Amino acid sequence: MISEIYDVIVVGAGHAGSEAAAAAANLGSKTLLITMNMQTIGQMSCNPAMGGIAKGQIVREIDAMGGYSGIIADKSAIQFKMLNLSKGPAMWSPRTQNDRMLFAEEWRYALENTKNLDFFQDMVKSLIIENHKVVGVITSLGIKIKAKSVVLTNGTFLNGLIHVGDKQLGGGRMGEPKAFGITEQLVSLGFESGRMKTGTPPRVDGRSLDYSQMDEQKGDEKPQKFSYSDTPKLTKQLSCHIVYTNETVHDILREGFDRSPMFNGTIQSTGPRYCPSIEDKINRFAERNRHQLFVEPEGWRTVEIYVNGFSSSLPEEIQIKAMKHIPGFQNVKVFRPGYAIEYDYFPPTQLYHTLETKLIQNLYFAGQINGTTGYEEAAGQGLMAGINAHNKVHDKGDFILNRDEAYIGVLIDDLITKGTEEPYRMFTSRAEYRLLLRQDNADIRLTSKAYDLGLADEQRLRNVEEKISKSDELENYLKETSLKPGIINPVLQSIESSPVDQAYRASQILTRPNITIEKLEEIDFIREKSQQFSEEVKEQAEINIKYRGYIEKEKENVAKLNRLETIKIPEDFDYSNINSLSSEAKQKLNKVKPHSIAQAGRISGVSPADINVLLIYLGR
Structure with a gap:
């Protein structure tokens, strides 16, 4: 103990x-x-x-x-x-x-x-x-x-x-x-x-692959990162590669279907719809003569390769035989075969x-x-x-x-x-x-x-507040800055965008689909101002200006929904006694026990008519 x-x-x-x-x-x-x-x-x-x-x-x-x-x-x-x-x-x-x-x-x-x-x-x-x-x-x-x-x-x-x-x-x-x-x-x-x-797919020895037969997939030229903290940005990157299966590969895989736990009844549980095994793909999409595979390195200091898209539970000898007919995989050496897990x-x-x-x-x-x-x-x-x-x-x-x-x-x-x-x-x-x-x-x-x-310190909060403040400052500058035709038209013409015949605010020009802050920086005084802001702030300001109408509409929809979130339903509420509810609604509502009308409305099988009944029953 x-x-x-x-x-x-x-x-x-x-x-x-x-x-x-x-x-x-x-x-x-x-x-x-x-x-x-x-x-x-x-x-x-x-x-x-x-x-x-x-x-x-x-x-x-x-x-x-x-x-x-x-x-x-x-x-x-x-x-x-x-x-x-x-x-x-x-x-x-x-x-x-x-x-x-x-x-x-x-x-x-x-x-x-x-x-x-x-x-x-x-x-x-x-x-x-x-x-x-x-x-x-x-x-x-x-x-x-x-x-x-x-x-x-x-x-x-x-x-x-x-x-x-x-x-x-x-x-x-x-x-x-x-x-x-x-x-x-x-x-x-x-x-x-x-x-x-x-x-999960097979892992293979990268030394046994011929990458010249594959399409190289490099990382972004200006790699970003996930964390808002001071984690390091990538200065060098490893490439992935793309390759495709073919009819020969599919024919070989089909040879093992009778020994596949997916098809012979051994596995009866449900697998991920959006990440199917290779045998599932060639069975469900029989009309396709090839499927994309991503050849992904496992790290800086290993030759191990992850064959993304070739997840399989077929016998290992079938997996290896089929892989040898993928371009660049003719001499493949397998570290471990793919497998399924229940x-x-x-x-x-x-x-x-x-x-x-x-x-x-x-x-x-x-x-x-x-x-x-x-x-x-x-x-x-x-x-x-x-x-x-x-x-x-x-x-x-x-x-x-x-x-x-x-x-x-x-x-x-x-x-x-x-x-x-x-x-x-x-x-x-x-x-x-x-x-x-x-x-x-x-x-x-x-x-x-x-x-x-208590999970974020004061410095992180200040960083966010500064980002918001700087973004607002840049937005306001673009809203207040007028661009005369002689200044903006050369920029518009360079991207084959319609010229203007009168002055427009920079923010109005920015709402055009193919105009960015980076493009507006071709104008000297805008570039001079925007250099005061980080790329993150410029991105935030540009999105806010370009999509303001859509963002405001979504916020209105949220406000409407939140009114239904405020209508709470008691946890011990018994839906069985409400005769006007459909039988399916009673069953689903009693099982899920939603905490609000809004959540009740998101349950599959609960109709708008059922929600109206609940609103009436709750006195709303």
Whole structure:
């Protein structure tokens, strides 16, 4: 028995667990992080990359909230790209390619230098529950550790089962044992559980590849970074490469379909819709004669390569035979084959928005245990669970981000309100207010909240206030500066934009789709002024001017929605007695138990007519 009573115990040290432990400890809770293997803290189990479409926004939000993911990603980056630059700023998404080993090393270093945080290596096999409240854990060694709250972030380890062709291995990752006992205990307490599947592609020896047969994909010429802190910018980058499968590759893969656990009934759980295995792709999209693959380096000091897009659970000899017919892969040497993994999860409608379970007090779930996929989605949940576990044991209020405040808020609300029967992945299209939730303004949206919590210091708050002030100053200058035709027309003509026949404000010219502040800097007095501002401030001012009408419209929509958020529904409200509600609405509302009319309206199966009935019934 470990005699110390912890405020927060976090089970699992992946992306969710690491962020949860850091948040709770930095807020002042005496925190214990329990992991089955101290050597795999912060491990990138799948692709060696952070961010991407919508996921990059989450990483920036975590950073603005005082989390570590953005800092770790910057310190271990080997390439940076801003995705979707050809689209509007709501779609711009930062992404880093990372050094896998350095990423985990930086995570462990950061956690070991976090005050109030202890570590223990063992498997948690059960929880200690008293009067519907969690009060500790029991490890596989029989050690009892008391705690005021517990955060479960078990990833793919709960009864994990690995598939390679017709071979099956128990494990949470290749070479690592599965965790057992927790699912069975939670089910016995009344929790509903399910099974999900994910997969990973082969890792190969980069020395055996011929890159001359592939298309090189370099990083951005002016690489940015995730963190709003003073993390280093990339000065050199490693290239990725793009290559395509072909009909020969597909024919060889089809040879193994009868031994594929996906097609012979061995795997019956649901895999990620937006990251399908290669066999799933050639089966579902039979009309396509090729599929894109990204050849991604694993780090600065390794020859290991991640074959992104070739996730597979086919027999290893079929995987290798097929790969040899990919251009540049003729002499490929495989470090390890791809595999699929099945694991237990708990439908997230069993949680409150704080990620505390409804059945057991002070017990929180974060990450893949909630049915999500992706490092970023897991890390965002871990951060929120760590904050709320700390707040609960210190008698502080719930901390919830709304859908108009953060992608993290969209993620958690989607999970709690709609549930998920397949691995949930974040996309910009899931956020109805995505123009407000841009990657460039995460610090403006969230730093003050982090400061109020105690996760951001005063300097970070001042930095944000200065950014806002400078952006306003530049906006005002552009609104007040008049540009006569003789000054602006040469600039307009250089990009084949219609000339003007009278003076216009610089801000009005800037609203043209192909005009930027950088283009206006061709005018001497504008360049002289804009040189006083950072690139970050100029970007903020330009977006605010160009999209002001759309941004104001979204803010109006938020205000309307927030009026419905203020109409609260009692937690013990029984919908069964309201005859005017549809049967499906009664069932869904009783299961989810929404806290407000706005949340009720987001439940699939609850119609506008049902909402009107509720409004009338609640006297509104």
